[in-house]
Amino acid sequence: MNLLPSSASLIEKAARATPPSFVGKVRGLSDKAIAWIFIAPTLLLLLAINIFPLIWTIQLSFTNYRANRPNAPLRDVGLAHYNEILTNPDIWAAMQVTARFVIASIVIQTVLGFLLAWLIDRKFRGSGFLTTMILLPMMLSPAVVGNFWTFLYQPQIGLFNYIVAFVTGIPPSSFQMLGDVNLSPWAIVLVDSWMWTPYVMLICLAGLRSIPDYIYEAAEVDRASKWRQFWTITLPMAMPFIMLAVLFRGIENFKMFDMVNLLTGGGPGSTTEVASITLKREAFEKWRTGYSSAFAIILFVTVFGLANIYVRALNRVKSR
Amino acid sequence: MRKLIAAAGLLAATILGAGQAQAQGKTITLCWAAWDPANALVELSKDFTAKSGVNMKFEFVPWPNFADRMLNELNSKGKLCDVIIGDSQWIGGAAENKHYVKLNDFFAKEGITMDDFMPATVTGYAEWPKGTPNYWGLPAMGDANGWTYRKDWFADAKNQADFKARFNRDLAPPKSLAELKDIAEFFQGREIGGKKVYGAAVFTERGSEGITMGVANALYPFGFEYQDPKKPYAMEGFVNSPGAVAGLEFYKALYKCCTPPGYTNAYMQEGLDAFKSGQVAMQMNWFAFFPGLFKDPAVGGDKIGFFVNPGHNGKNGSQLGGQGMSVVSYSPNQAEALAYIKWFAAPEVQKKWWALGGYSAHKAVLNDPNFKNTAPFAGDFLVAMGQVKDFWAEPSYAALLLAMQKRVHDYVVADQGTAKQALDLMIQDWTKVFKEDGKL
Numbered sequence: 149m150n151l152l153p154s155s156a157s158l159i160e161k162a163a164r165a166t167p168p169s170f171v172g173k174v175r176g177l178s179d180k181a182i183a184w185i186f187i188a189p190t191l192l193l194l195l196a197i198n199i200f201p202l203i204w205t206i207q208l209s210f211t212n213y214r215a216n217r218p219n220a221p222l223r224d225v226g227l228a229h230y231n232e233i234l235t236n237p238d239i240w241a242a243m244q245v246t247a248r249f250v251i252a253s254i255v256i257q258t259v260l261g262f263l264l265a266w267l268i269d270r271k272f273r274g275s276g277f278l279t280t281m282i283l284l285p286m287m288l289s290p291a292v293v294g295n296f297w298t299f300l301y302q303p304q305i306g307l308f309n310y311i312v313a314f315v316t317g318i319p320p321s322s323f324q325m326l327g328d329v330n331l332s333p334w335a336i337v338l339v340d341s342w343m344w345t346p347y348v349m350l351i352c353l354a355g356l357r358s359i360p361d362y363i364y365e366a367a368e369v370d371r372a373s374k375w376r377q378f379w380t381i382t383l384p385m386a387m388p389f390i391m392l393a394v395l396f397r398g399i400e401n402f403k404m405f406d407m408v409n410l411l412t413g414g415g416p417g418s419t420t421e422v423a424s425i426t427l428k429r430e431a432f433e434k435w436r437t438g439y440s441s442a443f444a445i446i447l448f449v450t451v452f453g454l455a456n457i458y459v460r461a462l463n464r465v466k467s468r
Numbered sequence: 469m470r471k472l473i474a475a476a477g478l479l480a481a482t483i484l485g486a487g488q489a490q491a492q493g494k495t496i497t498l499c500w501a502a503w504d505p506a507n508a509l510v511e512l513s514k515d516f517t518a519k520s521g522v523n524m525k526f527e528f529v530p531w532p533n534f535a536d537r538m539l540n541e542l543n544s545k546g547k548l549c550d551v552i553i554g555d556s557q558w559i560g561g562a563a564e565n566k567h568y569v570k571l572n573d574f575f576a577k578e579g580i581t582m583d584d585f586m587p588a589t590v591t592g593y594a595e596w597p598k599g600t601p602n603y604w605g606l607p608a609m610g611d612a613n614g615w616t617y618r619k620d621w622f623a624d625a626k627n628q629a630d631f632k633a634r635f636n637r638d639l640a641p642p643k644s645l646a647e648l649k650d651i652a653e654f655f656q657g658r659e660i661g662g663k664k665v666y667g668a669a670v671f672t673e674r675g676s677e678g679i680t681m682g683v684a685n686a687l688y689p690f691g692f693e694y695q696d697p698k699k700p701y702a703m704e705g706f707v708n709s710p711g712a713v714a715g716l717e718f719y720k721a722l723y724k725c726c727t728p729p730g731y732t733n734a735y736m737q738e739g740l741d742a743f744k745s746g747q748v749a750m751q752m753n754w755f756a757f758f759p760g761l762f763k764d765p766a767v768g769g770d771k772i773g774f775f776v777n778p779g780h781n782g783k784n785g786s787q788l789g790g791q792g793m794s795v796v797s798y799s800p801n802q803a804e805a806l807a808y809i810k811w812f813a814a815p816e817v818q819k820k821w822w823a824l825g826g827y828s829a830h831k832a833v834l835n836d837p838n839f840k841n842t843a844p845f846a847g848d849f850l851v852a853m854g855q856v857k858d859f860w861a862e863p864s865y866a867a868l869l870l871a872m873q874k875r876v877h878d879y880v881v882a883d884q885g886t887a888k889q890a891l892d893l894m895i896q897d898w899t900k901v902f903k904e905d906g907k908l
Contacts, residue, residue, distance in 0.1 A: 215543060216539070216561065219565070219566075301730075302730055321729040321730070324729060324732060326732065327730050327733065327881070409675075412674075412733070413675035413733060414675070415675075415877055416674070416733070416882040417674075417874075417879075417881055417882025418878055418884075432536065433870055434864075434870055435543070435867075
């Protein structure tokens with residue numbers, strides 16, 4: 149009984165200690181003003197770390213600026229960098245490598261991810277443990293994964309080559325996953341799929357588990373076969389989730405840098421030189437800051453444009 | 469008068485003492501690559517601390533990231549390094565962008581003369597523009613590409629007999645690049661001690677500078693030149709001369725015939741690993757690693773031999789390595805950094821530097837009549853340093869290097885196009901860089 153009065157007196161004390169002018173000011177603020185006060189820090193942060201660099205990058209892309217020569221006179225070069233990039237066969241080659249890598253890895257990860265999710269969705273003994281095991285690669289750092297697979301692919305001591313040799317009978321040191329122009333792109337796709345298929349699986353699993361059981365029960369009553377249930381219920385209802393996973397992986401793979409850099413560094417030759425590796429070389433090795441800014445803008449517009457078209461398609465699928 | 473002298477003496481002693489006391493509390497940071505000679509320098513620098521009272525901190529970065537890390541540091545005007553031992557190719561950019569302190573006045577004041585150092589190292593590690601007496605560094609670590617070989621395998625009676633039967637000559641360190649390839653072919657796939665071994669470990673690395681440094685050892689003896697000696701930056705007919713084309717084809721043939729499986733992205737460390745694990749008969753690498761290899765319990769001592777990069781048709785050439793020691797212009801401790809360079813330039817310190825495993829470029833060390841006997845690779849080092857050539861040291865060296873890395877790797881490792889096409893494309897890339905720099 150004593151608690152309430154003493155608490156009340158504490159509140160009164162605190163209220164008395166608050167300067168009346170401040171209290172008055174806060175009381176006088178509209179809801180909109182208070183909302184602005186709350187979102188202002190986030191907005192400022194976004195402006196500082198996203199919008200300002202973007203605007204600055206656009207501005208730099210029209211100049212000859214080089215970060216390693218800050219004292220050199222700055223010259224406006226107009227659209228010269230954009231023109232050079234769009235007519236450079238090496239850049240187009242890098243874009244083609246990127247496109248092939250994105251398509252191959254997305255197809256593999258989507259098919260495998262969905263199949264794994266479908267398997268995990270039929271609850272069986274040990275499915276929880278299996279799910280955890282499948283998710284493990286996704287939790288590792290790309291730097292660890294890259295180094296780890298470099299050893300696995302080593303032709304003389306690598307486990308991968310020995311497993312292939314055991315299965316096919318080909319001598320283990322007769323092929324090089326990272327050094328062969330035909331195999332190295334697939335070596336990267338394989339590692340990326342090993343690491344990120346669980347992520348696709350997780351999203352697909354969420355989709356499968358969101359399908360209400362009564363729909364399947366109704367289908368059973370209608371004597372629909374399992375195959376028919378899959379094509380008419382499971383796949384259409386999980387489709388928005390699958391498409392979401394494809395979107396996320398597509399954007400990530402388009403920007404892929406760490407794994408390629410660690411596994412092949414863009415080699416052999418330029419076989420696995422994806423756009424992000426070219427961009428890094430132009431920006432931080434050749435120090436062509438203006439040129440690389442233009443390239444970064446082109447990549448940004450490409451990803452943004454493709455993602456926008458895709459999101460519209462996704463919304464159409466969701467609204468069905 | 470006596471009182472005046474005593475007072476002046478007291479004042480001088482106080483000032484000197486104060487200076488010493490001030491230096492006593494200071495710490496300077498030296499930046500370099502993380503490799504064997506860096507450990508020797510840590511050991512050597514203890515003498516500097518004992519003498520000056522200035523503590524030394526070291527920032528050593530692994531080779532594959534060394535250039536990126538340090539050039540970022542310099543470009544951002546960072547204060548991490550007071551003294552930097554930077555690669556020879558950086559000197560143009562570091563001088564023109566004022567990252568390094570110009571040392572001419574300091575050298576003059578302290579009586580340090582570049583005449584005391586081997587000319588190739590002065591040109592390579594100190595001068596910019598090349599061939600002019602403008603010094604931005606002190607030659608700190610002489611280095612060049614050379615070769616190691618398995619002396620025990622070469623001496624083996626069966627290997628000797630088989631080699632003679634096949635090539636009609638003794639199995640001995642090669643005197644030409646053609647002989648080197650013969651030996652590499654001979655060992656490729658041979659069983660030694662129940663293990664399959666391979667011919668040679670050469671540089672094929674794509675990411676930084678590896679394949680460029682390696683292929684240069686074939687290009688130079690075959691007649692490759694970076695430019696017309698009479699007309700700077702004129703490259704047509706020099707970079708892609710018939711000799712240069714043949715040199716590039718030779719390197720590809722050596723890589724294809726005689727390297728271990730999976731050797732598509734290999735540089736110094738991979739070469740060391742291949743040699744130390746007994747996989748290869750010969751290894752291309754920097755002289756800087758040779759003291760460590762000679763001490764290696766598995767492949768060192770009597771089992772290892774050394775030779776200079778062989779020539780072709782009487783023409784010789786080796787890729788220059790090594791670094792100069794410079795003071796970073798953004799350092800707040802320039803006085804201490806210069807004191808370190810002054811101490812390091814002293815002949816007795818240079819002798820100890822060589823004894824500990826560093827490669828001195830000082831004539832007091834190299835011209836010593838007994839120098840050739842101080843290590844089994846010492847004589848070869850002198851020969852190699854007499855035939856070195858360096859890559860471009862222009863401010864845009866990184867762009868030039870990346871272009872060569874791409875074109876050469878595309879041809880040698882990825883089998884794209886011909887040697888002539890690779891060199892022609894390289895000229896196109898380099899011309900573009902020089903045009904952007906206003907040099908063409």
